[in-house]
Amino acid sequence: MTKATLNIAARFIILVLVQVLIFNHIDFLGYINPYIYILFILLYPANNDRTLFVFLAFLLGLSVDVFSDSGGVHAAACVTAAYIRPVFLKFSFGTVYDYQSIKFDQMDFGSKLTYFSAMVVVHHLIMFSLEIFNISKILLILEKTLFSGIFTIILCLIISILFSKKRK
Amino acid sequence: MQQIINFVLRNKTFLVFLLLFGLSLFFTIQSHSYHKSKFINSSNVVTGRVYQTANSIGKYFNLGKENKALLEENRMLKSIVHNMDVDTLKDILKDSLKLNQHFKFRTADVYKNSYSQSTNYLTINKGAKDSIKIDHGVITSKGIVGIIENTSQNFASVLSILNTRSRINAQLKKTNHIGSLVWNTESAEFAQLIDLSKFAPVAIGDTIITGGQSTIFPKGILIGTINSYKLDTGGDTYIVNVKLFNDMTNIGHVYVIENLQAEEIKSLQKTKDD
Numbered sequence: 441m442t443k444a445t446l447n448i449a450a451r452f453i454i455l456v457l458v459q460v461l462i463f464n465h466i467d468f469l470g471y472i473n474p475y476i477y478i479l480f481i482l483l484y485p486a487n488n489d490r491t492l493f494v495f496l497a498f499l500l501g502l503s504v505d506v507f508s509d510s511g512g513v514h515a516a517a518c519v520t521a522a523y524i525r526p527v528f529l530k531f532s533f534g535t536v537y538d539y540q541s542i543k544f545d546q547m548d549f550g551s552k553l554t555y556f557s558a559m560v561v562v563h564h565l566i567m568f569s570l571e572i573f574n575i576s577k578i579l580l581i582l583e584k585t586l587f588s589g590i591f592t593i594i595l596c597l598i599i600s601i602l603f604s605k606k607r608k
Numbered sequence: 609m610q611q612i613i614n615f616v617l618r619n620k621t622f623l624v625f626l627l628l629f630g631l632s633l634f635f636t637i638q639s640h641s642y643h644k645s646k647f648i649n650s651s652n653v654v655t656g657r658v659y660q661t662a663n664s665i666g667k668y669f670n671l672g673k674e675n676k677a678l679l680e681e682n683r684m685l686k687s688i689v690h691n692m693d694v695d696t697l698k699d700i701l702k703d704s705l706k707l708n709q710h711f712k713f714r715t716a717d718v719y720k721n722s723y724s725q726s727t728n729y730l731t732i733n734k735g736a737k738d739s740i741k742i743d744h745g746v747i748t749s750k751g752i753v754g755i756i757e758n759t760s761q762n763f764a765s766v767l768s769i770l771n772t773r774s775r776i777n778a779q780l781k782k783t784n785h786i787g788s789l790v791w792n793t794e795s796a797e798f799a800q801l802i803d804l805s806k807f808a809p810v811a812i813g814d815t816i817i818t819g820g821q822s823t824i825f826p827k828g829i830l831i832g833t834i835n836s837y838k839l840d841t842g843g844d845t846y847i848v849n850v851k852l853f854n855d856m857t858n859i860g861h862v863y864v865i866e867n868l869q870a871e872e873i874k875s876l877q878k879t880k881d882d
Binding site: 457460461464467470471472473490491494495498501502505506507508509510511512513515516519520522523570571572573577580 | 620621622624625628629631632633634635636637638639640650652654655658659662720722723724725726727728729731765793795796857
């Protein structure tokens with residue numbers, strides 16, 4: 441057990457607990473909840489085993505699902521987000537950038553915003569489509585994705601800035 | 609053979625992704641069908657303990673409101689008891705042990721409540737150990753909450769009426785016209801009564817109660833009042849928007865109802881079907 445493994449495990453547990461105990465009950469304007477546990481997927485070290493990462497994302501989603509009685513919607517959204525993450529990493533940081541050595545603490549704000557937004561939108565879209573599970577309510581799905589997505593992106597940015605190791 | 613192994617090794621991330629995505633789809637689809645969400649639900653030991661800890665801190669914030677609700681309920685029960693005929697009262701007091709019970713009430717605390725998704729569930733702190741079983745009804749002093757869907761040793765999860773899978777037999781209070789109470793996911797304050805005959809005398813403000821036709825709830829549990837209504841596209845039935853008496857976003861203590869005659873009624877209906 442290296443320090444990095446412990447760090448990831450702690451992040452996993454803390455994010456799930458914070459999500460199910462606090463952020464699932466915000467219900468801003470009746471139904472808007474931020475899903476900040478996606479930070480685990482966003483900030484997972486980029487140079488690690490991808491298969492393990494997809495599996496961890498599944499476990500993360502499933503833990504949130506168990507707590508919120510939602511079947512497998514979070515799990516499905518999480519594995520998809522984890523699987524396509526390299527695409528968005530390349531997209532946000534440029535193909536020239538060797539994304540194997542990205543340090544999330546040091547990336548500039550613009551790329552971070554693009555990366556976070558793309559990941560959150562994909563995650564939320566899959567999650568709400570599966571949760572509502574009714575193609576005739578596509579407008580409701582898009583509406584929820586938009587509002588919850590904005591909320592999630594803002595909170596994720598704030599949290600990642602607050603807890604970044606960079607000191608000025 | 610070598611090639612197959614090579615292919616699997618090369619694409620192992622994609623295969624793992626497909627497998628896990630398929631698995632979560634399976635859980636999702638299963639959770640959309642009634643009484644089949646056996647694996648993934650919040651009535652297990654781990655989630656139960658976590659919610660128990662959180663609830664032991666959070667419950668103090670609502671004590672004032674809870675007290676008020678209990679006081680109000682006590683007032684109502686007292687007014688019923690003291691306005692009763694003295695003779696019947698004596699009979700009841702004399703024979704309270706021999707009363708022919710149809711329904712058994714148990715109390716429980718709500719550990720987790722959700723109302724912002726399209727399939728909402730509650731978790732309560734009583735389970736199989738307290739003789740709570742699947743298909744028991746759950747109410748508060750103000751009105752209906754839902755139906756027990758899964759139980760573990762110490763906890764149970766409740767299918768809320770704010771769930772697209774919930775379908776509860778309901779009727780008008782003043783006549784016996786029945787319909788089904790469903791939810792269209794739009795607001796936690798309103799549920800919809802569908803399949804109500806167009807011959808029913810519907811008026812805004814009328815009370816909706818549970819019908820006696822299910823084996824889950826006794827007849828006459830309060831649900832809500834009619835807020836608006838319209839004929840459905842077929843023109844044969846009303847779709848009624850019901851404003852719930854319960855504030856579904858704020859539920860602390862609940863009663864779990866067991867119908868002691870449910871088995872008898874069900875077996876009778878079964879023999880009729882055969």
